[in-house]
Amino acid sequence: MKNKLFAILIVGLIAGSIRLTACTSNIENISTSNDSSLVLNEEKNVAFEEFGAQGAKNDDTLTLEDMISYSIEDEYLARSEYEIIMDKFGEEKPFTNIIKAEVNHIEQLTVLFSKYNILIPQDISMDFIVVPDNLNESFAAGVAAEIENIAMYEKFLKEDIPEDVRAVFIELRDGSESHLSAFKKNI
Template identity: 50%
Template sequence: MYGAVRAKLDKNPTLENMLIYAIEDEYLARTEYELALKALGDEKPFNSIINSEVHHINWLKELMQKYNVEIPDDKSLEYLKEPLSLDEALEYGIHAEIENIDMYERFLSLEIPDDVRGVFKKLRDASKGHLLVLKNRKEAKQTNA
């Protein structure tokens, strides 16, 4: 288990664990979009979302350094597979963004430092934007089919 899925099982996460689950989930997102681009070519919206994921990882790394949390290796490729179609890639992305939003909503309901809260809010809001873009792309594809 990795990222948001692992976070769901932790009923009382520490700040350290929240940061680890968050970076794991951002690793997953980046790798998922990399796999979509590899399988499908320069396909929207994956080509634009992937840059955001790199920033998200860097924000979390900064927090982890500040709070002396060891930055875990990226093992996301062990949990993902290359999508076989645009539909499959969109479904993967939609599901992942929903899980990501849920994880951050939960973390934001807990007592956490203000700087961590600020980053988690930015990450949650970015995922909400990504989810909307993915859903719109799926809808447009169905309309044009």
């Protein structure tokens, strides 16, 4: 179904028609990211249960495209959450260090999107952010987010995936384990 959608998108681009509807997603447009990869811009009608680590948890038929997409969505979510927390409570450690790692994680995943010719999902993570009331709740939110992120990568690592993807998932999981430790120290 996703390959069919990709074919429809290419035909639509060639024909000069960028707006079309396929499956349950309404495609608004195709744009180019900074690294010249195609970015899929979807309407913001995705439920939290279908996004990032939550989506991966609920998906029993994972494809390589699904895994890479859930990964970048979850990294978008972490980056956005930590940005909002720093906007509200100031640039506090460990958020200042971890947000840099989240940006790095997104960059690593972007390379995989390009290599495997997969459209990069639009960052709609701000639709799912709940701002904690205080800094302690922020640390607890960080703990919860990193636990979910680690579980997602553990699930993916049980799948038959290319070695370069496996290496990135291991690195991102290990980074999340470090982030988890840093958040736990602050609770």
